[in-house]
Amino acid sequence: MLEASPQVGADSSGHTLKDVGTPCLILDLDRMDRNVARLRSRLDTLGVALRPHLKTTKSVDAARRVMTTAAGPATVSTLKEAERFAAAGVTDLTYAVGISPDKIERVLALRAKGVDLAVTLDTVEQARAVAEASRLAGDAIPALIEIDCDGHRSGVLPGDAAHLIAIARALEDGATLRGVLTHAGASYDARGDDALRACAEGERAAAVQAATILREAGFACPVVSVGSTPTAHFAQNLDGVTEVRAGVFVFFDLVMAGIGVCKIDDIAVSVLATVIGHQPEKGWILVDAGWMAMSRDRGTAKQAVDQGYGLVCDIDGQPLGDLILADANQEHGILKVRPGSASPLPDLPIGTRVRILPNHACATGAQHDSYHVVRGNDDRIEAVWPRFGGW
Amino acid sequence: MLEASPQVGADSSGHTLKDVGTPCLILDLDRMDRNVARLRSRLDTLGVALRPHLKTTKSVDAARRVMTTAAGPATVSTLKEAERFAAAGVTDLTYAVGISPDKIERVLALRAKGVDLAVTLDTVEQARAVAEASRLAGDAIPALIEIDCDGHRSGVLPGDAAHLIAIARALEDGATLRGVLTHAGASYDARGDDALRACAEGERAAAVQAATILREAGFACPVVSVGSTPTAHFAQNLDGVTEVRAGVFVFFDLVMAGIGVCKIDDIAVSVLATVIGHQPEKGWILVDAGWMAMSRDRGTAKQAVDQGYGLVCDIDGQPLGDLILADANQEHGILKVRPGSASPLPDLPIGTRVRILPNHACATGAQHDSYHVVRGNDDRIEAVWPRFGGW
Numbered sequence: 015m016l017e018a019s020p021q022v023g024a025d026s027s028g029h030t031l032k033d034v035g036t037p038c039l040i041l042d043l044d045r046m047d048r049n050v051a052r053l054r055s056r057l058d059t060l061g062v063a064l065r066p067h068l069k070t071t072k073s074v075d076a077a078r079r080v081m082t083t084a085a086g087p088a089t090v091s092t093l094k095e096a097e098r099f100a101a102a103g104v105t106d107l108t109y110a111v112g113i114s115p116d117k118i119e120r121v122l123a124l125r126a127k128g129v130d131l132a133v134t135l136d137t138v139e140q141a142r143a144v145a146e147a148s149r150l151a152g153d154a155i156p157a158l159i160e161i162d163c164d165g166h167r168s169g170v171l172p173g174d175a176a177h178l179i180a181i182a183r184a185l186e187d188g189a190t191l192r193g194v195l196t197h198a199g200a201s202y203d204a205r206g207d208d209a210l211r212a213c214a215e216g217e218r219a220a221a222v223q224a225a226t227i228l229r230e231a232g233f234a235c236p237v238v239s240v241g242s243t244p245t246a247h248f249a250q251n252l253d254g255v256t257e258v259r260a261g262v263f264v265f266f267d268l269v270m271a272g273i274g275v276c277k278i279d280d281i282a283v284s285v286l287a288t289v290i291g292h293q294p295e296k297g298w299i300l301v302d303a304g305w306m307a308m309s310r311d312r313g314t315a316k317q318a319v320d321q322g323y324g325l326v327c328d329i330d331g332q333p334l335g336d337l338i339l340a341d342a343n344q345e346h347g348i349l350k351v352r353p354g355s356a357s358p359l360p361d362l363p364i365g366t367r368v369r370i371l372p373n374h375a376c377a378t379g380a381q382h383d384s385y386h387v388v389r390g391n392d393d394r395i396e397a398v399w400p401r402f403g404g405w
Numbered sequence: 406m407l408e409a410s411p412q413v414g415a416d417s418s419g420h421t422l423k424d425v426g427t428p429c430l431i432l433d434l435d436r437m438d439r440n441v442a443r444l445r446s447r448l449d450t451l452g453v454a455l456r457p458h459l460k461t462t463k464s465v466d467a468a469r470r471v472m473t474t475a476a477g478p479a480t481v482s483t484l485k486e487a488e489r490f491a492a493a494g495v496t497d498l499t500y501a502v503g504i505s506p507d508k509i510e511r512v513l514a515l516r517a518k519g520v521d522l523a524v525t526l527d528t529v530e531q532a533r534a535v536a537e538a539s540r541l542a543g544d545a546i547p548a549l550i551e552i553d554c555d556g557h558r559s560g561v562l563p564g565d566a567a568h569l570i571a572i573a574r575a576l577e578d579g580a581t582l583r584g585v586l587t588h589a590g591a592s593y594d595a596r597g598d599d600a601l602r603a604c605a606e607g608e609r610a611a612a613v614q615a616a617t618i619l620r621e622a623g624f625a626c627p628v629v630s631v632g633s634t635p636t637a638h639f640a641q642n643l644d645g646v647t648e649v650r651a652g653v654f655v656f657f658d659l660v661m662a663g664i665g666v667c668k669i670d671d672i673a674v675s676v677l678a679t680v681i682g683h684q685p686e687k688g689w690i691l692v693d694a695g696w697m698a699m700s701r702d703r704g705t706a707k708q709a710v711d712q713g714y715g716l717v718c719d720i721d722g723q724p725l726g727d728l729i730l731a732d733a734n735q736e737h738g739i740l741k742v743r744p745g746s747a748s749p750l751p752d753l754p755i756g757t758r759v760r761i762l763p764n765h766a767c768a769t770g771a772q773h774d775s776y777h778v779v780r781g782n783d784d785r786i787e788a789v790w791p792r793f794g795g796w
Contacts, residue, residue, distance in 0.1 A: 036507075037796055092736060114681045117426075120426075136682055140682075167734060168684065168691050291527055291531075300503060312701070312703075343590065346502060346503075346559065364530045377701055381794070382795070383795050403772070405428055405698075
């Protein structure tokens with residue numbers, strides 16, 4: 015069932031960081047492997063399973079190094095991800111975005127191929143649609159009820175017994191209640207270890223509370239799923255939780271470093287760029303990576319250290335003082351020393367290559383169709399891993 | 406030399422806005438054709454050529470409706486655009502981002518196929534590299550010197566005669582000085598018709614001043630190229646200018662509407678999304694279009710009317726009061742009524758379809774691999790036009 019990986023791009027095989035075309039997305043596999051090992055070790059200690067969110071990598075090659083087995087479990091954010099990873103042999107998947115009725119047909123098509131794909135919902139209306147489609151297809155679709163643990167997005171309040179039970183009843187008229195699922199998105203705004211631990215405990219407690227209500231009402235509710243990269247790294251206790259979903263931990267990024275979940279030198283993805291100009295009287299260096307290569311994500315803007323559109327490193331991945339990608343046009347990036355820093359503007363002649371660490375790995379990755387894989391200080395590109403987008 | 410358009414996506418042909426998979430990018434061809442006709446008419450009156458910037462559409466099908474002829478002229482922001490459009494028969498191209506020496510080989514390869522591809526630069530160092538490569542290849546690459554008309558990015562100051570002449574001399578040692586090129590990027594921050602007219606005149610005057618210096622020093626400098634969508638629509642006089650580059654005018658977007666260059670109902674692209682949830686106590690409606698579908702561009706944040714991540718319309722493209730995509734996760738969008746508005750929250754049940762107008766058409770387009778083409782109030786998708794990304 016494994017699909018062959020697409021051909022390595024002919025224009026990159028045999029290349030190095032010095033001569034591959036820029037801008038392009040670089041993945042340091044040593045850092046990625048270290049990040050994955052770190053979270054696995056934590057979750058082993060806490061006694062819960064890892065169901066990694068593959069929305070970060072969108073790459074079969076990367077996913078295989080992140081999942082516990084080649085068949086999963088894993089989480090996806092689009093049905094296209096589900097279809098692509100299923101075609102590569104992943105058979106245990108949760109689609110963690112609220113299902114709309116028109117998407118159920120694609121869910122059933124994947125399930126008919128032997129993929130155990132579960133859906134997510136938080137209304138009776140969705141539960142009825144999933145149950146009806148299940149009855150018509152003769153396939154009880156498993157569904158997780160999304161719980162709102164911190165008010166940041168969707169979900170049922172964890173103590174709203176009437177709503178939880180109404181959804182579960184509507185579901186079980188043809189479909190199956192697999193469990194509850196929550197995501198502590200507000201952890202991205204938490205500052206300090208104590209606040210992060212509190213977020214993690216709040217996430218755990220909300221999911222367990224909702225599961226307990228459902229079980230006391232007679233529903234099995236076998237799965238209690240939580241997850242965000244910050245809470246996964248700060249949870250002290252996951253009693254009652256059966257699995258953790260996290261995504262960006264694989265690569266980490268400047269937002270995660272700003273929160274304190276990782277260090278700068280844990281960040282495994284960067285954008286390789288080339289110097290194309292200077293405006294010396296302004297203290298600017300121009301590069302060929304603008305927002306098209308970095309994304310428009312400015313996630314560090316509200317953190318203590320604003321990294322602009324990215325932190326600039328030399329070709330070996332070492333930060334060049336406080337040089338940041340301060341402003342971006344579509345294909346032009348303007349490098350400046352971060353305001354307030356005494357760090358000097360480095361001398362980077364036309365043609366110099368730099369690596370820019372992203373604010374948000376998921377957003378920057380989405381701007382590229384492949385990863386150029388390197389290891390540590392070796393500048394050889396040892397593989398090109400395709401990545402996909404779309405829905 | 407025309408390449409066959411890739412197949413229309415099998416899952417979209419015969420579909421309508423009511424049943425195509427969401428999120429997806431919708432292009433209203435009636436609006437696009439009207440936008441193109443409007444700028445063509447203006448430039449005809451002003452007596453200058455249009456060299457449209459194809460970085461906005463990145464689509465062969467769209468480009469053919471925008472260019473004056475199937476062979477160009479046109480502008481590109483990446484060499485991949487140059488290669489793709491050249492393969493589709495476009496032979497008159499300007500690559501309008503500063504050239505790095507390692508990219509010259511790809512420029513020469515396209516020129517060897519008969520494409521009149523010009524490059525852009527603003528340093529003696531680049532000019533020497535282009536001249537040397539031209540000598541070695543026996544092909545005098547035409548180059549435009551970028552002029553900095555408003556301090557927003559790259560370029561030589563228009564009155565810096567010594568620098569202009571040094572670049573021209575270095576160039577003509579093997580390559581060819583085709584002319585000067587400037588882009589009034591600061592026009593995006595101009596407010597009011599008078600300010601926009603002043604930007605346009607500043608852009609014109611800077612380019613003409615630099616060209617005059619070069620001509621007085623003995624260089625032919627045949628091309629005087631200016632262009633941004635705001636200045637192209639507000640220029641009162643383009644004396645001395647030979648061509649206008651503009652890109653986003655084809656689609657327009659909320660940033661352009663905020664500047665006053667277009668009206669909301671000129672915006673030709675939108676993202677079709679489906680309602681997937683409600684948080685009624687917060688006044689939120691959840692849809693399946695988050696930042697992955699819209700991009701992270703928040704270009705209206707600094708304008709008089711902040712449109713969040715986009716202005717929400719019904720399936721026919723009519724705004725739903727002041728409903729905006731106020732916040733976005735990767736695949737979740739949160740719709741709210743704009744703060745301060747008395748507009749009621751519309752009743753949009755699960756499964757309802759909406760169309761969201763983007764802040765920045767170039768950025769939103771880049772998140773999608775095709776345009777679903779409709780016309781006016783007809784909800785049939787009459788074509789699916791592929792678009793490409795990458796470098």
